[in-house]
Amino acid sequence: MSVMASSAPAASRGLNPRAVRMIEAILIPIGALVVSALLFSIFLILLGKSPAQFFNLIWVGGFGSAFSIQNTLQRSAPLILTGLAFAIPARIGLTLLGAEGALVLGGFTAAAIAIPLVTGGWPAFIGLPIMAATAMATGAAWIGIAGWLRHYRGVNETISSLLLGYIAIAIMNFFVEGALRDPGSANKPSTMPIGDAYRVGPIPGTSVHWGLAAGIILAVLLYILMTRTTFGFAARMTGGNVRAAQAQGLPVGFLVVACCAIAGACAGLAGFYEVAAVHGQANASLVAGYGFTGILVAFLARQNPLAVVPVAIMFGALAAAGGLVQRRMGMPDATVLVLQGIIFVVLLVSETFYGRIPFLQPKTGERT
Amino acid sequence: MNKMTVSRRSILKTGLKAGAAGLAASALPFGLARAQSPITLGAVYVGPRDDFGWNQAHAVAMDILKQVPGVTVIEEENVPETDAVAQSMESMINLDGANLILATSFGYYKPFVVETAKKYPDVQFRHAAPLWNADTDPKNAGSYFCYLNQAHYVDGVAAGLCTKSNKIGFVAAKPIPSVLSNINSVLLGAKSTNPDATVQVIFTGEWSLPVREAEAANALIDAGCDVITCHVDSPKVVIQTAESRGAKSCGHNASQAPLAPNGFITGAEYKWETIYKIYADDLAKGEELPNFIAGGYHNDMLRNTAYGAGATPEAMKAADAAIEGLKAKKPIYVGPLKDNKGNVVIEGTMDNYDPVLDGMNYLLEGVQGSIT
Numbered sequence: 001m002s003v004m005a006s007s008a009p010a011a012s013r014g015l016n017p018r019a020v021r022m023i024e025a026i027l028i029p030i031g032a033l034v035v036s037a038l039l040f041s042i043f044l045i046l047l048g049k050s051p052a053q054f055f056n057l058i059w060v061g062g063f064g065s066a067f068s069i070q071n072t073l074q075r076s077a078p079l080i081l082t083g084l085a086f087a088i089p090a091r092i093g094l095t096l097l098g099a100e101g102a103l104v105l106g107g108f109t110a111a112a113i114a115i116p117l118v119t120g121g122w123p124a125f126i127g128l129p130i131m132a133a134t135a136m137a138t139g140a141a142w143i144g145i146a147g148w149l150r151h152y153r154g155v156n157e158t159i160s161s162l163l164l165g166y167i168a169i170a171i172m173n174f175f176v177e178g179a180l181r182d183p184g185s186a187n188k189p190s191t192m193p194i195g196d197a198y199r200v201g202p203i204p205g206t207s208v209h210w211g212l213a214a215g216i217i218l219a220v221l222l223y224i225l226m227t228r229t230t231f232g233f234a235a236r237m238t239g240g241n242v243r244a245a246q247a248q249g250l251p252v253g254f255l256v257v258a259c260c261a262i263a264g265a266c267a268g269l270a271g272f273y274e275v276a277a278v279h280g281q282a283n284a285s286l287v288a289g290y291g292f293t294g295i296l297v298a299f300l301a302r303q304n305p306l307a308v309v310p311v312a313i314m315f316g317a318l319a320a321a322g323g324l325v326q327r328r329m330g331m332p333d334a335t336v337l338v339l340q341g342i343i344f345v346v347l348l349v350s351e352t353f354y355g356r357i358p359f360l361q362p363k364t365g366e367r368t
Numbered sequence: 369m370n371k372m373t374v375s376r377r378s379i380l381k382t383g384l385k386a387g388a389a390g391l392a393a394s395a396l397p398f399g400l401a402r403a404q405s406p407i408t409l410g411a412v413y414v415g416p417r418d419d420f421g422w423n424q425a426h427a428v429a430m431d432i433l434k435q436v437p438g439v440t441v442i443e444e445e446n447v448p449e450t451d452a453v454a455q456s457m458e459s460m461i462n463l464d465g466a467n468l469i470l471a472t473s474f475g476y477y478k479p480f481v482v483e484t485a486k487k488y489p490d491v492q493f494r495h496a497a498p499l500w501n502a503d504t505d506p507k508n509a510g511s512y513f514c515y516l517n518q519a520h521y522v523d524g525v526a527a528g529l530c531t532k533s534n535k536i537g538f539v540a541a542k543p544i545p546s547v548l549s550n551i552n553s554v555l556l557g558a559k560s561t562n563p564d565a566t567v568q569v570i571f572t573g574e575w576s577l578p579v580r581e582a583e584a585a586n587a588l589i590d591a592g593c594d595v596i597t598c599h600v601d602s603p604k605v606v607i608q609t610a611e612s613r614g615a616k617s618c619g620h621n622a623s624q625a626p627l628a629p630n631g632f633i634t635g636a637e638y639k640w641e642t643i644y645k646i647y648a649d650d651l652a653k654g655e656e657l658p659n660f661i662a663g664g665y666h667n668d669m670l671r672n673t674a675y676g677a678g679a680t681p682e683a684m685k686a687a688d689a690a691i692e693g694l695k696a697k698k699p700i701y702v703g704p705l706k707d708n709k710g711n712v713v714i715e716g717t718m719d720n721y722d723p724v725l726d727g728m729n730y731l732l733e734g735v736q737g738s739i740t
Contacts, residue, residue: 060463067462071455173573177542178740186727187497187544188475278451280479284574285449323444323456324463333416333446 020360025307027357029300032350036343043338049329061324062317073208076316078103080215081270082294083301083308084222085143085263090303091226092259093239094150095158098143099267100291101165105142106135106268107275108172111191111282112180114198114275124197131198132272139268140261142168147260151253157260169287176283190283200277211273216309218266223305235259267291296344315340406438407468407651410460412453413445414473414601415576421602425622426472426496429640436648442466449475457484461491468651472496477511485509494647496640498662498726510659512643514669516621517546517553518694518720519636520597522672523618524557525690526633527595528565529683530616531558537588537615538569539581539598539606543739545728547599550636552732553700554597554618559734561686568593569737575601585609595633607632616678623673632676634687639671664720665694694720701725706733 041051062072085099110131117127146164149155175181177189200210226232235255238245246252270290275282297315301307322336329335355361417427423445434441442464447456453476460466469491471481477499485493485506493509500511527536536558540547551569558565568591570584577600585596585606596610597618604627610617611628619625619635643661650657663669672691675684694700701718707730718725731737 061459065462067458071459074451074455187546189542189544274450283475285475288448288450288452319452320455320459323447323459326444327410327442327460327464333444 015360023360024354024357025302025304028350028353029302029347031353032346033343035350036339036346039342039346040339043342047331049331053329054325057324057328058318058321061321068320070207071320072313072317073206073212074316075319076312077209077211077215078270078274078288078290079293079297079312079315080219080309081211081266081273082290083297083312084215084218084294084305085139085267085270085291086295086298087301087303087305087308088222088226088263088266089143089147089157089259090298091232091239092235092256093242094147094256094259096143096146096161096260096263097158097292097295098146098161098164099263099270099294100287100289101161101168102139102142102264102267103271103274103291104165104172104286105168105271106139106264107271107279107286108175108191108282109138109268110135110272111194111275112175114194115180115192118192118195118198127198128200128276131194131276132269135268135272135275136265137268139264139266139271141264143264143267144257144261147257150260151256165291172282172286173284182281185281185283188283190281193281194276195280198276199280200273202277209273209277211270211277214269214273215312218269219305219309222262222266226305231255231258267294296340299344300347406440407436408440408442408460408464408466409433409468409470410457410464410466411441411443411470412447412456412460412472412476413443414449414476415446417443417445419602420604420607420624420627421600421621423472423601425638426470426640428622429638429644430470432641432644433648433651436652439648439651447473449473449480451480454480454484457481457493458488461488466491468492468494468647468657470494470496481509482506492657494657498660500660502659507659510657510661512661514638514640514643514662515664515721516636516638516670517549518664518700519670519672520550520599520618520620521553521557521694521700522687522690523597523634523636524554524559524565525561526557526675526679526683526687527554527597527616527618528558528560528562529686530633530678530680531562531565531595533592533594534562534564534566535591535593535595536565536567537585537591537593537596538567538735538737539584539588539596539600540569540571541575541600542573543571545726548728548731548739549725550599550620551735551737552728552730555732555734556700557690560690561683565734567735567737569731569735571737571739572600578602578605581605582609586613589613589615597635619673625673625676629677631678632673633678633683634675635673637671637673639669642667642669662721665691666697666720707731708733708735708737 044051044054061068063069082099089096113134114131146157146161149160150157176191180191181189182192202209234250238252238255274286279285297308297312301311318336325331325335326333411430413423415423417423430441433439444456447453457469474497477495481493481495482505485508489508495511498511498513500509538551540551555567568588572580572584581600582605588596595616598606598620603620603624607617607624607627611631616631616633617628618633622637624635625632647657699717700720701714703714703716704712705714707713713730
């Protein structure tokens, strides 16, 4: 990279390539959001609704009060973690759709291991770390399988991770409706409640659970890992060209499985917080689609772990305000989905503008 | 189950009392009664309001509350059973000033309704399943519920006389007590009019899996069933599949009659408006809502969909008679009854509201299918 940077003639225009990339990385997503908002406004006008009212409600419901901000942050907490679960493998060139399964299985194993811990009378400060570690290890192993299959058996990781997700849900259902079912949960099969002592409370002074803090800390750590360490450099190099990486003697198999395991650990941790902070037990409600929304989050963040945080918060705000839009404008729940769909498509199109914005380009037309 | 037993006993008392209060209050025209203070009612649904099923049944009945002067109804659909529902309820309270919340999906209750009710003691919460426990749960929360298996029994009575193959197909979501009770009630209803009738059941494993529901309906018809019914969130796909294959059908949750102009017999429907009317009357008078309401045919909380083209005259007559019987609390489960593995599961006669039935974990003899 440094070699390319020093050889780029963009400096002749007073813009160094690094700055150009940063400007692009900010300008293009914001432009895409503005275009999406305009397209969605046309959609609203065709329906006879007021775009001004809509965007005002998004503001009010997402950020307009202390309650709204906490509502937004609470909803964004699992999305940060599942966004990371897509973004990290993407840096090594893998398209993994396994976060949903890893979240569900991680949450389930956390609830399962809690049963002997709770009945054995272990205090929460010992039990909760064990639950979290179990959830992360399970998620890591689960998505690690997809990485291993990819590298050593040549199995398409997108398909295998997606299908592993369905298997994960089936495994949870099998145990929750069978051996590990709480006899008291007749009409909604669930594991034994972990009890109040084992519940992770909110961050002091807020109603937002600790999963948000965990997500932000992990995002920073993973950003450092992917951009400031030899591991991250090797992973990105592998993502750029596997054969070149192999020719350089990089441990490609290890890197692939490790990136998948990191992704799975993030999703598994999200599952832990769903059990320990939200549900208090494992049941079918763990299958809430956070893993799939995380894909959109990571795409919009262009697989940058730091950018995952604000993007997840934006999605959290849309979800938080979605109810208000339903209630105040009498619009169906699908309205916000339409907006999300438009954002996603416009964003994919906007990818083609990187390196093609005329006034940012060096005279020779070289792209860096 | 012990918790359930306690509440289940108290149910009937409160239910009857509430029913009587409702009748008395309904004599007052709404125009005279006025809400003491403005009420903003927030209704939360787990699926779309036009799902031809559970959510539609609630949304349609909600209209009666919209007409109470001084009551504003705000609604939110497709709210999953995660912390999203807690956030939605809090958003209704904080941003729209809601002071009564109707949470209509089973999985909303614990922990979300309970915890939100503790956090907002001035707001009333009512949840559509018999889960509220007077000893442990907040007093500003409560439950309301109807025992739909009675209406499924009526479906069975009619289906028994409409089937030619003596095989009734049942597409079921999960093998949990409320679903099993509906399947067994269809069987007992059918057997009461047609001793040769059997029920074949396929479990899809989830509340909403339209593709698998269509496959299950087709498989049942291929296996010789000529009447199809179901217990899934939205019966739309099952009923449409049966109609397109020329089979007759019985509905579930709401009216699916428009979906099957040729083969529809009748359907098991909730009459939530009876409960919502009790709430509306109490609100109009400025009184507190009852914590627990439940019932079935005997207190006007169920109905069967108006007969469709698939119902024969004898079936209509038998079903009408069955409804009259249920209104007089005629028992459905009359022992001795065996499960389909040969064990005696019910020895004597069970009251239709006996709490033991809430723990049902078997399919009766005559049902082909397995819950494991």
